[in-house]
Amino acid sequence: MASPKNKLKNQKKDRQPWPNEVLGILLCGGGILLLLSLVSYSPADLVHLPFIGGDATPEAGSVNWIGPVGAFLGYVFLITFGSAAYLLPLTMIWLGVAKLAFDARPSVRTWIGCGVFVLSAAALMGVQNLMLQNWADANGLIGAGGYAGYGLGTKCLEALLNKPGAILVLLCVYLVSLILLTGLHPVAFSKAAYSYVKNWIQQRKERQLAEAEKASARERRRLERDNRLASGPSPSTVASDPKPADPAPARKKPAAKKAKTKPEEIEEPADPQAQLPLKEVPKPQIIDSSLRRKPNADPNAKPFQKKREETVDLSTDEYENYELPGFDLLNIPEHEEPEKEADTDELVAIQKTIIDTLNAFGVEVTAGNITRGPTITRYEVYPSLGLRVSRITQLEADLARATKAESINILAPVPGSDTVGIEIANNEKVAVPLHELLSDPAFASAKKKIPLALGKDVYGNTVIGDLAAMPHLLVAGATGSGKSVCINSIISSILFKFSPNELRFIMVDPKVVEMQMYNSLPHLAVPVVTDPNKVIAALRWVVNEMERRYRMFAECGVRNFDSFNSRELPEKEEPEEPEEVEGAEPEAEEEYDPEHIDSIARALTDGELGPPAMDGSDDDDDEEEEIPDRIPYIVVIIDELADLMQTAPADMEMNIARIAQKARAAGIHLIVATQTPRADVVTGIIKANIPSRIAFQVSSKLDSRVILDVSGADKLVGKGDMLYLPPGSAKLERAQGAFISDEEVEDLVKFCSNQVEQVFEKTVQESIEKGGSGGDEANDVSDADEEIVQKCMEVIRQEKKASTSLLQRRLRLGYTRAARMMDILEERGIIGPGEGAKPREILINVGQDEP
Numbered sequence: 001m002a003s004p005k006n007k008l009k010n011q012k013k014d015r016q017p018w019p020n021e022v023l024g025i026l027l028c029g030g031g032i033l034l035l036l037s038l039v040s041y042s043p044a045d046l047v048h049l050p051f052i053g054g055d056a057t058p059e060a061g062s063v064n065w066i067g068p069v070g071a072f073l074g075y076v077f078l079i080t081f082g083s084a085a086y087l088l089p090l091t092m093i094w095l096g097v098a099k100l101a102f103d104a105r106p107s108v109r110t111w112i113g114c115g116v117f118v119l120s121a122a123a124l125m126g127v128q129n130l131m132l133q134n135w136a137d138a139n140g141l142i143g144a145g146g147y148a149g150y151g152l153g154t155k156c157l158e159a160l161l162n163k164p165g166a167i168l169v170l171l172c173v174y175l176v177s178l179i180l181l182t183g184l185h186p187v188a189f190s191k192a193a194y195s196y197v198k199n200w201i202q203q204r205k206e207r208q209l210a211e212a213e214k215a216s217a218r219e220r221r222r223l224e225r226d227n228r229l230a231s232g233p234s235p236s237t238v239a240s241d242p243k244p245a246d247p248a249p250a251r252k253k254p255a256a257k258k259a260k261t262k263p264e265e266i267e268e269p270a271d272p273q274a275q276l277p278l279k280e281v282p283k284p285q286i287i288d289s290s291l292r293r294k295p296n297a298d299p300n301a302k303p304f305q306k307k308r309e310e311t312v313d314l315s316t317d318e319y320e321n322y323e324l325p326g327f328d329l330l331n332i333p334e335h336e337e338p339e340k341e342a343d344t345d346e347l348v349a350i351q352k353t354i355i356d357t358l359n360a361f362g363v364e365v366t367a368g369n370i371t372r373g374p375t376i377t378r379y380e381v382y383p384s385l386g387l388r389v390s391r392i393t394q395l396e397a398d399l400a401r402a403t404k405a406e407s408i409n410i411l412a413p414v415p416g417s418d419t420v421g422i423e424i425a426n427n428e429k430v431a432v433p434l435h436e437l438l439s440d441p442a443f444a445s446a447k448k449k450i451p452l453a454l455g456k457d458v459y460g461n462t463v464i465g466d467l468a469a470m471p472h473l474l475v476a477g478a479t480g481s482g483k484s485v486c487i488n489s490i491i492s493s494i495l496f497k498f499s500p501n502e503l504r505f506i507m508v509d510p511k512v513v514e515m516q517m518y519n520s521l522p523h524l525a526v527p528v529v530t531d532p533n534k535v536i537a538a539l540r541w542v543v544n545e546m547e548r549r550y551r552m553f554a555e556c557g558v559r560n561f562d563s564f565n566s567r568e569l570p571e572k573e574e575p576e577e578p579e580e581v582e583g584a585e586p587e588a589e590e591e592y593d594p595e596h597i598d599s600i601a602r603a604l605t606d607g608e609l610g611p612p613a614m615d616g617s618d619d620d621d622d623e624e625e626e627i628p629d630r631i632p633y634i635v636v637i638i639d640e641l642a643d644l645m646q647t648a649p650a651d652m653e654m655n656i657a658r659i660a661q662k663a664r665a666a667g668i669h670l671i672v673a674t675q676t677p678r679a680d681v682v683t684g685i686i687k688a689n690i691p692s693r694i695a696f697q698v699s700s701k702l703d704s705r706v707i708l709d710v711s712g713a714d715k716l717v718g719k720g721d722m723l724y725l726p727p728g729s730a731k732l733e734r735a736q737g738a739f740i741s742d743e744e745v746e747d748l749v750k751f752c753s754n755q756v757e758q759v760f761e762k763t764v765q766e767s768i769e770k771g772g773s774g775g776d777e778a779n780d781v782s783d784a785d786e787e788i789v790q791k792c793m794e795v796i797r798q799e800k801k802a803s804t805s806l807l808q809r810r811l812r813l814g815y816t817r818a819a820r821m822m823d824i825l826e827e828r829g830i831i832g833p834g835e836g837a838k839p840r841e842i843l844i845n846v847g848q849d850e851p
């Protein structure tokens, strides 16, 4: 139970303070009343005042404006404070106005300042004898400061400090009390007042000047017009102004007449500078970029025409009659229903809601452009001067509530602009068909070596990537967010440009179902790899191929894939056509550095950059390698990295990193997809080596950070809404991914596969079969490796422990080679299986020889 003391306290707390307005009105009213009483005070009224023993005859009228009460108040305050009594009503009015106008709540200090202000003024007036002495005598006062001034000033301070000392002290006290009362600092106040006056004078001068200029411009134009009218239209005016070109001279006259009769009305807008607002904000526009572009007029057209025949080494077939696919394979409706245009009223209403909501939270913004994209609409706003954009970001949840948005994202600011963008998901989303992107000139541009049709951004611009520039791509997003459609669009984009002798795929699909439709594609170097155990072998083959290509580059004295394919071929019996490849970029400016290429080739062979050749086809140095005329691009597509990372994380990571680091120049590119963007799947090493990323909708900020290093993908709306991080850029592009249906993909694959037989690469298949069997790798150890195995055993004997890092250190091996030695030793039963970071158990007697 609450004690009586607490109750009292609570009651006190519950008591509402007087509203500020009430106190303000009382203070102002009281102050004015007192001021009027003092101003109209006359000692003659005293004889009629009953309070002080006067004769209160009703017929005796009071001089005081506030009547007998006013006369009495005037008498009391004047006799007490003398002339300082006038400060009392002025102070009350000041405090009242402060309460009413600024909702001020004076502190104790202010009230003390108020008292000291009046008393010190009274004392000052009491001490001095230069002013108001006659006035005091006429009003029957003891002095100009009343009794307070006489007591405090004359009797106390003057007696102690003499007149000058007392005046000095009182002046100081007076000024201090003025600061306490008004909160204004005299020095600052004087400075502010000075600068205000100076500005005012300056502005006045400028206004006058502008007026004068305006008047003279008006006069000049009037004269010009008069001259023109007098001499008829000059040829130059006719040329520059379309209106005078009007051949009807009869219509010119009334216009001229009008101009003469009301010159000001017509001339006003002629001087736009005079009407400029303080901060110019462009007129808001509504842009609807969600509308589809018209399909290509000719359905038989092709994004790319066939290049000249080339011989390549990865296939035995010449693909002479191979035709590139055309638009007819894509489902382009002949008569599309007219699309619904954006409801501008609705868009403007949403923008108004946004601005009103922000204003309600004290965030002043002005309306900017509205851009409706395929999936989202971006409402731009201009923050007022001095507003921190982070204040808008903080109100994200409130904006989402106010606009009832399914998903909201705030770009503060919109990159490259001075606006803040509020992106809200559209109720109706518009798909971006792949054919629309393929018919864009950016897709067919020769600048893009491996163009990928990715999507369309909010402004309706196509987003076309170049895999050759990327050079590797990570695609991640939650299940159902649009990854498979994106991969299908990417593969289809490639199929529209490349024949099987120009580009080969290695497809890895541990989920088995995702890439089955590509199984008959002639571009496949091997059938789609679905067994996770075989994937490592496939990747090792890619590494070996890369190594082989670098050796060939070194031998031919070229720098990279493009210069190899466009090099002068050694003379053959039949005269060759000119060497240029249509659409290929000239690489003349790239300088060949033989040492660099040699060093990469050497490092690859030595295993410093990864595992050495596994399949017999590549490790025989003495065997003379046949150098092909041309080599194809190799695109490795891994759908669902997570499954593979579970099987052999270290090997996967190492092989992906190795390919990613060095494969670009060899024309080998990686596309890795995952629906599990966890840090243990998309590891730091993988991310560091795959700079281009596409993120679809994910469930958390954390997932978004794993993919893009920033949040944002968690706010996407799914079904192809994506964030694209282009190569060499830190700027994310939001886009709606291209859409291609499964039927379209099937038609495309059928078109390609009907033309030519599939020819798989034997070497890849062999390598995969070997790797997949997981069998006796140890038996395949080359002589050179066997020598290292022996050295490793020697080290293990000496150190009496076995670990990869020990072998790396003692024998100066690369990580992968040391790890492979450990695998061989484990398979031979020399060491036990790995247990995390612990050294392996040694299963043989280290004092003895190998069993």
Ligand SMILES: Nc1ncnc2c1ncn2[C@@H]1O[C@H](COP(=O)(O)OP(=O)(O)OP(=O)(O)O)[C@@H](O)[C@H]1O
Pocket: 431, 432, 477, 478, 479, 480, 481, 482, 483, 484, 485, 486, 675, 719, 720, 721, 736, 737, 738, 739
């Ligand atoms: N670019 C797009 N435009 C329009 N709709 C799309 C787009 N991408 C995906 N969708 C829609 O989303 C559905 C799911 O897409 P998709 O199969 O690509 O998802 P996913 O991320 O691959 O899922 P999972 O990992 O489960 O295979 C599609 O069936 C399609 O209806």
